Amino acid sequence: MKNDGFDRRAFLKGAVAGGAAAATVSLPRPAEAQGAPAPGSQGSPAPANTYAYLNPDEAAFVEALVDHMVPADQYTPKGTDLGLNTYIDRALAGGWGKGDRLYMQGPWKQGVPSQGYQLPLTPAELYRTGIAAANAYCVKTYGKSFDKITASQREEFLLGLRAGKVAFENGPPARVFFATVYQNVMEGMFADPIYGGNRNKAGWKMIGFPGVIAVHYQNVEKYRDKKYAVDPVSISDMS
Amino acid sequence: MATKLKEVDVVIVGLGWTGGILAKELSATGLKVVALERGGQRSTEADFQVPQVRDELRYVVRHDLMMNTQKDTLTVRNNVSQDALPMRRLGSFLPGDVVGGSGVHWSGHTWRWTDMEFKVRSLYEERYGKKHIPEDMTIQDWGITYDELEPYYDKFEYTAAVSGKAGNIRGKIQADGNPFEAARARDYPLPPLTPLLSQEMFKTAAQNNGYHPFPRPSANASRAYTNPDGSRFGACQYCGHCQRFGCEANAKGSAHITVIPIAMRNPNFELRTHAWVTKVLKDSSGKRVTGVTYTNVLNGEEFEQPAGMVMLCAYALNNVHLMLLSGIGAPYDPVSQKGVIGKNYCYQTGASATLFFEGRHFNPFMSAGGSNTTIDDFNANWDSDRGKHGYVGGFIVAGGFNTALPIGYRPVPGGTPPWGTAWKAATAKWYDTAMNIGMSGNVMANRYNYLDIDPTYRNAFGLPLMRMTFDYKDNEHRIGRHAAQVINDIAKSMNPTRLNPAVARTDPWTVVPYQSTHNTGGTIMGTNPKNSALNKYLQSWDCHNLFAVGANVFPHNSVYNPTGPVGALAYWTADAIKDRYLKNPGPLVSA
Numbered sequence: 001m002k003n004d005g006f007d008r009r010a011f012l013k014g015a016v017a018g019g020a021a022a023a024t025v026s027l028p029r030p031a032e033a034q035g036a037p038a039p040g041s042q043g044s045p046a047p048a049n050t051y052a053y054l055n056p057d058e059a060a061f062v063e064a065l066v067d068h069m070v071p072a073d074q075y076t077p078k079g080t081d082l083g084l085n086t087y088i089d090r091a092l093a094g095g096w097g098k099g100d101r102l103y104m105q106g107p108w109k110q111g112v113p114s115q116g117y118q119l120p121l122t123p124a125e126l127y128r129t130g131i132a133a134a135n136a137y138c139v140k141t142y143g144k145s146f147d148k149i150t151a152s153q154r155e156e157f158l159l160g161l162r163a164g165k166v167a168f169e170n171g172p173p174a175r176v177f178f179a180t181v182y183q184n185v186m187e188g189m190f191a192d193p194i195y196g197g198n199r200n201k202a203g204w205k206m207i208g209f210p211g212v213i214a215v216h217y218q219n220v221e222k223y224r225d226k227k228y229a230v231d232p233v234s235i236s237d238m239s
Numbered sequence: 240m241a242t243k244l245k246e247v248d249v250v251i252v253g254l255g256w257t258g259g260i261l262a263k264e265l266s267a268t269g270l271k272v273v274a275l276e277r278g279g280q281r282s283t284e285a286d287f288q289v290p291q292v293r294d295e296l297r298y299v300v301r302h303d304l305m306m307n308t309q310k311d312t313l314t315v316r317n318n319v320s321q322d323a324l325p326m327r328r329l330g331s332f333l334p335g336d337v338v339g340g341s342g343v344h345w346s347g348h349t350w351r352w353t354d355m356e357f358k359v360r361s362l363y364e365e366r367y368g369k370k371h372i373p374e375d376m377t378i379q380d381w382g383i384t385y386d387e388l389e390p391y392y393d394k395f396e397y398t399a400a401v402s403g404k405a406g407n408i409r410g411k412i413q414a415d416g417n418p419f420e421a422a423r424a425r426d427y428p429l430p431p432l433t434p435l436l437s438q439e440m441f442k443t444a445a446q447n448n449g450y451h452p453f454p455r456p457s458a459n460a461s462r463a464y465t466n467p468d469g470s471r472f473g474a475c476q477y478c479g480h481c482q483r484f485g486c487e488a489n490a491k492g493s494a495h496i497t498v499i500p501i502a503m504r505n506p507n508f509e510l511r512t513h514a515w516v517t518k519v520l521k522d523s524s525g526k527r528v529t530g531v532t533y534t535n536v537l538n539g540e541e542f543e544q545p546a547g548m549v550m551l552c553a554y555a556l557n558n559v560h561l562m563l564l565s566g567i568g569a570p571y572d573p574v575s576q577k578g579v580i581g582k583n584y585c586y587q588t589g590a591s592a593t594l595f596f597e598g599r600h601f602n603p604f605m606s607a608g609g610s611n612t613t614i615d616d617f618n619a620n621w622d623s624d625r626g627k628h629g630y631v632g633g634f635i636v637a638g639g640f641n642t643a644l645p646i647g648y649r650p651v652p653g654g655t656p657p658w659g660t661a662w663k664a665a666t667a668k669w670y671d672t673a674m675n676i677g678m679s680g681n682v683m684a685n686r687y688n689y690l691d692i693d694p695t696y697r698n699a700f701g702l703p704l705m706r707m708t709f710d711y712k713d714n715e716h717r718i719g720r721h722a723a724q725v726i727n728d729i730a731k732s733m734n735p736t737r738l739n740p741a742v743a744r745t746d747p748w749t750v751v752p753y754q755s756t757h758n759t760g761g762t763i764m765g766t767n768p769k770n771s772a773l774n775k776y777l778q779s780w781d782c783h784n785l786f787a788v789g790a791n792v793f794p795h796n797s798v799y800n801p802t803g804p805v806g807a808l809a810y811w812t813a814d815a816i817k818d819r820y821l822k823n824p825g826p827l828v829s830a
Binding site for chain 2: 068069070071073075076096099100101102103104105107109111112113114115116117118158162182185186187190191192194195203204206207208209210211212213214215216217219220221223224225226227228233234235237238239
């Protein structure tokens, strides 16, 4: 029998054994948890890209970046087909991008690396200034903006950014910008699809992460040193 | 102008584990108790339901249950020569700020700290001589003993549904437990969690190396359980979403499903959420506190809440901050070494190796918070010779998983490219086929690691931030080097396909990335008012009707997680108040 990542009998047994917990755990309706995606949801083709925060130049940078870091191959479709650009755009347009939970009072000093993020920029502002500086660097070095240079030039530029060998003139610290972008690409790849990335749970399928269904009271023994091969389940699959 | 409210018997600042225990215990005596919690109400039923709770981005990466640094944070620096700068977002540690506190999002690891900590200076001087302890290491005896605390550890373990295996019951060593633990009156309330493959492999390797592995005691109920207060727990589902999440199965020992609901049912108790305490007030003599001021963060309204007793039960760092803001006790000065508030701030150190085994299946997404097998041979084992390694303290080593979710956990062998098809190939191959062996080591108190008031930066209430001056010292580097060697020896004996070895950390402490929410000290307990802020009952030496309960009272930090003694000390303090203080209010220890 195909294991769909949600062993209902095991779940119910766990919940019954759970006593007080049973009352508080809401069971998913199987038809929704396991059925085909509704029209227009994750099963459908990627929608045309419209952006809430990124301007056209920034969008071109982000699309080129996510397709370079996550190329189409036997593991996943390419970054834009996974919605990584959409994930980043929504993150920047939302509370996180606007500096939610970020202490933004001065005075501003660079400090030492062990003191962490010290820029007077929200994440959205960091992207805006960072992409402009990155493109300026690429124009100066390669004659074209990041989205128009060759794949090997992109690779060289990104590895330089990561290693701290690329410095921006009149922009935010290149390494801070890169660390933020790289973290966001990984978030887009592996966060729940409700945030716009990880489309069709392709990031989760790539590594075998089963998603939100996680009732493993019996599986711990049953699958010890055995592959737990299931179709992952996301928040919207269960909602 | 603050609105002055009607006086109550007790005001509790912060409603997590310690506040919840005191709320329950003190309201049961008939005292009128009010708890002021800066965060909102969260409950399993409303907030921790599947599927929404299984959201790594929201809870792990964006810190949904944690302190909001936009409102309040600390400034940080490694040493006194640096300008401290604000921790602008959370990273190294994650204090909680909702009802239930950090006890909502902890993993449940529950240890008993012993006389090895409580008599640290005496024991090391006796065994290794005074010269073994560096001159700037300000460790001191705590003024309490394990025997005094034993019944309270027991009470906390049975309240919080700790699963584990005793190693020493009344002096008799038990098979499969920790043979180095101090004697306990009885076993844990619940048997150990079902071990994972990674735990079993670590256990075998540790035994082959001559060590004594045991399942880590954890407040993750291995079976359905009803605690002595009647609070009911579900069985842990090994859901892999423990640390930084609330538990949808009510299987994690948390105050919001145990002591807090019991207090809430008592008409003597009142909870006010979104109530941010800004100051503890003193009378003109300075020898008594009279209540607190707080702001309703929903509308900015300010209140004064007069009270006969004040219990500081916020996160450890916030208890220290409030003492400093309120001018209670003399602030510590690292130059003169006078003053006590802010003294002996400590943290923890760590290192880990990743082992890659082609063909194995670790299923890292199946784990409890406490799915972890540990050895204590280099910590509680007093026969482990610290002399040749030149350090005070030690470390524990462990194998297992906790909350290995894919944004944060994607092990690849060293040298793997950071993106592209080769990165994907490695990530896909190794996610299920890798395991970790990690260690946690002491940070011993040092003269130059301390907390005080920042001269520059302010919080959302216009109050100065607290400043943290902290770095690892040579003692921690030595512990780290020894631990890395032990880890790598165990790891190599397991013949992994690939190994990312453990490396001792010698870089400065940094505010990113996450390391541990085990911040200790700042208002320490001790034997006299010259060397400590509080007596052994966690009562202020300066103001006898003020108690500060939490890891802020630890004079140094152990290798173990802190919640065991935090919970035990809360019960210990509750008993001291009920049995002695209420009958005869005044200092419980004469100075």
